[in-house]
Each structure stands twice: as structure tokens, then as C-alpha cells.
Amino acid sequence: MTTPTTTTATTTVLEATGVTMRFGGLTAVRDVNLTVGEGEIVGLIGPNGAGKTTFFNCLTGLYVPTEGKVSYKGTVLPPQPHLVTQAGIARTFQNIRLFANMTVLENVLVGRHTRTKEGLWSALLRGPGFKKAEKASEERAMELLEFTGLAKKRDHLARNLPYGEQRKLEIARALASDPGLLLLDEPTAGMNPQETRATEELVFAIRDQGIAVLVIEHDMRFIFNLCDRVSVLVQGEKLIEGTSDVVQGDERVIAAYLGTPFEGAPEDSAIEEVQAAEAAEAADAAEGNDQ
Numbered sequence: 001m002t003t004p005t006t007t008t009a010t011t012t013v014l015e016a017t018g019v020t021m022r023f024g025g026l027t028a029v030r031d032v033n034l035t036v037g038e039g040e041i042v043g044l045i046g047p048n049g050a051g052k053t054t055f056f057n058c059l060t061g062l063y064v065p066t067e068g069k070v071s072y073k074g075t076v077l078p079p080q081p082h083l084v085t086q087a088g089i090a091r092t093f094q095n096i097r098l099f100a101n102m103t104v105l106e107n108v109l110v111g112r113h114t115r116t117k118e119g120l121w122s123a124l125l126r127g128p129g130f131k132k133a134e135k136a137s138e139e140r141a142m143e144l145l146e147f148t149g150l151a152k153k154r155d156h157l158a159r160n161l162p163y164g165e166q167r168k169l170e171i172a173r174a175l176a177s178d179p180g181l182l183l184l185d186e187p188t189a190g191m192n193p194q195e196t197r198a199t200e201e202l203v204f205a206i207r208d209q210g211i212a213v214l215v216i217e218h219d220m221r222f223i224f225n226l227c228d229r230v231s232v233l234v235q236g237e238k239l240i241e242g243t244s245d246v247v248q249g250d251e252r253v254i255a256a257y258l259g260t261p262f263e264g265a266p267e268d269s270a271i272e273e274v275q276a277a278e279a280a281e282a283a284d285a286a287e288g289n290d291q
């Protein structure tokens with residue numbers, strides 16, 4: 001018999017320990033530890049291909065991690081998406097996954113029924129059970145549409161919404177499963193600055209409702225304004241973690257984004273030499289093209 005796993009503090013909502021994900025020869029995520037506490041907004045940043053989405057997929061049961069375990073409120077999660085949702089983790093996707101030909105309201109209603117496999121099928125097929133539950137759930141769904149600013153669009157088809165509103169609808173749908181933790185994968189991608197600011201406010205409001213948030217974003221201003229703690233993934237490994245101030249000021253983070261090695265970085269003179277050589281080469285090439 002195994003003893004139930006307990007987290008180090010009662011306030012820990014999510015605890016990922018030693019999560020590794022390999023695809024054949026590629027290790028997309030390597031031995032990553034991460035916690036999210038109650039009432040926290042934690043950011044996950046890193047260059048393209050760093051393994052952020054893969055890590056989310058490991059947390060939500062979409063992938064079975066090669067190694068490591070994921071606990072939610074002290075209980076180890078089985079790596080199956082519907083069980084993870086049922087436990088209390090909801091997510092949005094980097095590539096929006098709405099039911100394009102359903103209305104805004106219907107999409108949120110489907111979100112309420114993702115807690116069980118049966119419920120989801122019933123919702124998608126709109127069976128009698130769903131119709132009945134629909135009435136009971138509609139009030140809550142409308143509350144969520146008010147909350148996300150989409151109430152007026154309730155009867156629009158999801159595919160006709162502008163991109164920014166589709167992202168908001170994904171958040172409303174995720175909230176419909178009454179999560180204790182919300183995972184957001186690039187919630188402001190494709191948004192204009194006003195929409196991004198509104199999303200920032202929305203995430204604060206979600207946190208104020210007692211839902212912990214883990215958010216992936218490339219928009220650094222958004223991340224550093226929002227997050228209590230930021231974790232940086234580089235080539236599948238956690239490089240550093242800390243408050244926004246600490247992470248912002250760490251040269252290794254900047255180096256990781258610029259793609260320049262930090263340790264043993266070349267001297268300025270060496271860089272100038274290379275730049276001069278490149279410029280000469282470019283000039284030669286340009287001459288060649290002119291002939």
C-alpha cells in the first residue's frame with residue numbers, strides 16, 4: 001500500500017516534481033520542479049521551443065510524463081485529461097480550441113460538463129440530460145460571460161468572434177469547470193495592447209476569486225506586472241525562478257532570450273572582429289550580385 005502523498009504546505013495547490021518528457025531522442029522537458037500556492041499567479045516564460053506547452057501538457061494529463069509526478073492539493077493526479085479537470089485544473093490552449101460552430105454560451109456550457117466523460121458527450125450530442133442540466137447551468141455560464149465581458153455575444157458563433165474575444169471565451173469556458181487552478185497558455189497572443197491590459201485585469205480578478213493561476217506568455221510586461229513568481233524554462237530545464245524583479249534583473253534570462261551563451265561569452269573585441277568579417281562578407285556578396 002502506498003501512503004497518500006502530501007505536499008509540503010497545505011497552501012500548495014500544484015506541485016510538479018521531477019517532470020521529464022522525452023519524445024524519442026528529444027528531451028523537451030527535463031527534471032522540472034514547480035509549485036503554485038493558493039492565491040498565487042505564477043508565470044512560466046522561456047524562448048520558443050523551451051518546453052512550456054509540453055510541460056502544461058504533462059500537468060494536464062495530455063502527455064504522460066516520462067518521469068516525475070504532478071500533485072494537486074496533495075493528491076497525485078492520474079495522467080488523464082478528464083480526471084485532471086475533475087480534480088480542479090482547467091486550461092486554455094496556445095492554439096485556440098473552441099467549438100467553432102457552437103455559440104458563445106454553448107461553448108461555456110460545454111465547459112461545465114467537461115468534468116466527466118459522459119457529461120462531455122452528452123453536451124456535445126445535446127442529449128436530454130444535457131438539455132436539463134443546461135437550464136441549471138445557464139445562469140452560471142451567463143455570470144462567466146459577464147465576468148469576461150462577453151455577455152452581449154452570447155448567441156454569436158464562436159468562429160465569428162474576433163481573435164481576442166475567442167481567447168476570452170476560452171478562459172470563460174475553462175472557468176466553467178469551477179477550477180482551483182487555471183493554466184493559461186499565451187492568453188494574450190494576437191491581442192492589441194488594450195485587450196492585453198484587460199486580460200491582465202481579468203487574471204487578477206480570477207485570482208481574487210480564489211483561483212490560482214499558472215500562465216505562459218511571451219509578453220514580458222504582462223508577465224512582470226502580473227506574476228508573484230516567474231519561472232524560466234530554457235531548453236527544457238528550469239533556469240531560474242523568483243519574483244519579477246529578480247528574474248528581470250538576471251543576465252542569464254536575457255542571454256537565454258538573445259540566444260547568446262552567458263558563460264564564457266566572447267569579449268567585445270571578439271564580437272567586433274566577427275561583425276567586421278561578416279560585414280566584409282556581405283559587401284563581397286553584394287558586389288557579386290551586382291555583376
Ligand SMILES: Nc1ncnc2c1ncn2[C@@H]1O[C@H](COP(=O)(O)OP(=O)(O)OP(=O)(O)O)[C@@H](O)[C@H]1O
Nearest residue numbers: 023026028046047048049050051052053054055094
Ligand atoms: N508531440 C511532440 N512530439 C515531438 N516533439 C514535440 C512534441 N511536442 C513538442 N515537441 C518538441 O518539444 C520542444 C518543446 O516544444 P513546446 O511546444 O513545449 O515549446 P514552447 O516552450 O511551448 O514553445 P513556444 O513558445 O513556441 O510555444 C520542441 O522542440 C518541440 O518541437
Ligand SMILES: [Mg+2]
Nearest residue numbers: 052053054094
Ligand atoms: Mg508553447
